[in-house]
Amino acid sequence: MYIRKQRLLTPGPTPLYPPALHAMMASDLHHRTEEFRNVYKSALAGLKQVYGAPGDVLCMAASGSGAMDASVSNLFSAGDKVIVCTAGKFGERWVEIVRAYGLDATVLEAPYGDVVTPDRLEAALKAEPATRGVFVQGSESSTGAQHDVEAMGKLVAATDAIFVVDAITGLGTMPLDIEGWGLDVVIGGSQKAFMIPPGLAFVSLTEKAWNHAKTATLPHYYFDFRKEKKNGDIGESTWTPATSLILALNEALKYVNSIGMANLVANAQLLAHATREASRELGLQLFSSRPGSAVTAIRPPAGMDSGVIVKGYKQKFAAVITGGQGSMKNELFRLAHLGYFDFPDLFSVIAELELILRANGYPVELGRGVAAVQRVYEQASATKTA
Ligand SMILES: *Cc1c(COP(=O)(O)O)cnc(C)c1O
Numbered sequence: 001m002y003i004r005k006q007r008l009l010t011p012g013p014t015p016l017y018p019p020a021l022h023a024m025m026a027s028d029l030h031h032r033t034e035e036f037r038n039v040y041k042s043a044l045a046g047l048k049q050v051y052g053a054p055g056d057v058l059c060m061a062a063s064g065s066g067a068m069d070a071s072v073s074n075l076f077s078a079g080d081k082v083i084v085c086t087a088g089k090f091g092e093r094w095v096e097i098v099r100a101y102g103l104d105a106t107v108l109e110a111p112y113g114d115v116v117t118p119d120r121l122e123a124a125l126k127a128e129p130a131t132r133g134v135f136v137q138g139s140e141s142s143t144g145a146q147h148d149v150e151a152m153g154k155l156v157a158a159t160d161a162i163f164v165v166d167a168i169t170g171l172g173t174m175p176l177d178i179e180g181w182g183l184d185v186v187i188g189g190s191q192k193a194f195m196i197p198p199g200l201a202f203v204s205l206t207e208k209a210w211n212h213a214k215t216a217t218l219p220h221y222y223f224d225f226r227k228e229k230k231n232g233d234i235g236e237s238t239w240t241p242a243t244s245l246i247l248a249l250n251e252a253l254k255y256v257n258s259i260g261m262a263n264l265v266a267n268a269q270l271l272a273h274a275t276r277e278a279s280r281e282l283g284l285q286l287f288s289s290r291p292g293s294a295v296t297a298i299r300p301p302a303g304m305d306s307g308v309i310v311k312g313y314k315q316k317f318a319a320v321i322t323g324g325q326g327s328m329k330n331e332l333f334r335l336a337h338l339g340y341f342d343f344p345d346l347f348s349v350i351a352e353l354e355l356i357l358r359a360n361g362y363p364v365e366l367g368r369g370v371a372a373v374q375r376v377y378e379q380a381s382a383t384k385t386a
């Protein structure tokens with residue numbers, strides 16, 4: 001037998017930052033006290049810093065989808081014309097949410113693995129000048145693709161519409177210039193690059209988005225951006241906050257801000273680059289034509305079901321990775337790089353992949369993929385002091 005340590009290597013939930021996990025044990029405190037207000041204020045300030053947001057970042061007790069839902073119910077009215085850019089399962093979630101609230105959606109769809117190009121958005125905005133909002137995923141976690149939110153944001157900025165970005169796996173894995181690119185609403189979730197468990201959702205809003213809030217008439221109660229902002233200003237949340245998660249968030253944000261958000265992004269980008277190099281060495285194809293750095297979706301070798309690879313990680317190494325979602329189930333497996341992932345994680349993930357591929361009859365030379373990751377590490381260290 002071998003000892004097999006359990007490892008969570010999915011694109012959410014992601015590996016936990018240990019000091020954040022330990023901080024959760026101090027949650028025997030009341031949320032309407034000076035003690036907790038200080039923690040909450042510090043967490044909100046830390047969020048604003050990692051977002052690079054000119055305005056406030058709101059925090060809510062929900063998974064990421066809660067903030068997606070709230071962004072529709074707080075900022076729009078029934079019948080509003082919106083454009084949804086969808087290229088995967090999370091884009092489809094936007095379509096479902098805006099339709100559930102009765103918005104009049106034009107859907108720009110790209111095949112799984114591709115992205116909606118800015119020129120398609122430009123044409124759609126021209127065709128409908130009354131558009132009130134544009135929805136997209138910065139990083140489409142189901143396919144590993146990354147949208148060009150810079151180009152898209154600049155197009156939307158020239159109109160009266162607001163740009164609503166699901167950056168739940170985009171934050172910490174791609175640059176997001178809220179002011180410069182016109183990212184009016186940027187949504188985050190705690191279980192992604194924030195390195196803490198699921199249960200918190202974040203949202204930043206620009207002036208333009210707050211102006212939409214003033215005229216929006218869709219009903220909402222629990223998720224109320226204006227109430228949340230007012231309470232946040234005095235260090236409180238509207239409802240009982242998820243105190244244990246706020247304690248964890250505060251620790252994780254201190255860490256991210258100490259290394260710098262740009263370096264967290266660079267870390268994900270470098271690990272994603274190394275993963276692409278390794279898959280090329282192993283003769284594997286990427287699933288996406290425009291891969292991002294949160295997660296790399298890889299096609300299994302011809303004739304192999306990707307489920308075999310996911311199962312291999314679990315059975316041989318007690319490691320949890322993810323396959324494809326929905327109709328992509330057997331077509332890809334996903335290796336994550338967002339948040340608390342490092343090179344040693346990747347060395348082992350690729351070494352394990354080589355063993356799993358061989359055990360399933362795909363001949364790869366042992367160490368070939370790992371060597372590709374090692375070369376990326378060496379090259380990167382040569383140009384850095386770290
Ligand atoms: C994880 C994720 C979400 C949110 O999912 P929840 O289960 O509600 O946290 C939304 N969009 C993307 C792109 C994601 O990766």
